[in-house]
Amino acid sequence: MSVEPEVPIVQVEEVRENPVLYKIISSDNHVFTISEHAVKLSKTLWDLITNLGLTAENALDNPIPVENVNGKNMETIVQFCERHKYDEEEPEYTNYIREFVLPEWDRQLLSIDNEELFQLILATNYLDIQKLMDYCCRVIGDMAKDKTPEELRIIYGIPTDAEDDALERSASDSPGPSG
Template identity: 45%
Template structure:
């Protein structure tokens, strides 16, 4: 009976333990995210690596502040990152326009109102989550496709030139009133209490 050659067995890679980190929204809420999901965001991944937020007991006690992201948007970002954890980060595609196809799950995920979508794009850009940014921007491009300027104005709540002028005029008048108020307060202060008493 021929002797069998020993079979080389590749060592099984040990799964990295999963830790949880806390993100602090600008409206003082906390959102938990796993160490795997954090890798979808270059900004968060760098923060965790460089600032050494510890999560030895499975969960970090420190809160990573997200000073310009409100809780609902942060929850949305977390949910997207958790869904896509372990997926490769896309390489920068310099083609114009970018060739982006939104998968079915992400299509459903992005069925949100324009305001939410706008905040999600800002957060994805700030946190450098390439794929989420690609999908969200593609969604905006699809919404704009074939629409007239008037329809785009309605969809994206873009003010008309007249509305812009009215807003600028109102802001200028408000500024003028505040300056007049300050000047009056300063003049009253300069008069001093004895002058004011003498006048009475």
């Protein structure tokens, strides 16, 4: 089934080497084109493409709807994937990232307010893009530097034990699905 785009297609980056292109539609009907190398960074999208049997011939005629991600986050994600599509895989990625300094380009991309960043993390988690998850993690981790527990609670929106208890009580007081 093909979905008619309601807004102009956002071409994030001109792609080289006549690659295979795919179309992705965000929850708010923005349409994005993304190259095969870039889309492979998202395990969710690539699994979907594989399962749908999309090929170079029919890919652009069959846009992929992603209802859990809005256009703003999808734009960031597509930009990120296009930027890093030719990156070499690090053999010991976790250890590497521990010492890793976020490149300036990525720091700029992820310089968004806290709520947007958290929303982007949820979208990234849904699309299963490990590298972007690690980068977001680094940004969020950097926020914690030299912060007191009180400051951390505010920055991250962490509830206190008392708030946790209150939330639990209200959940247990509220009637269940059958009540």
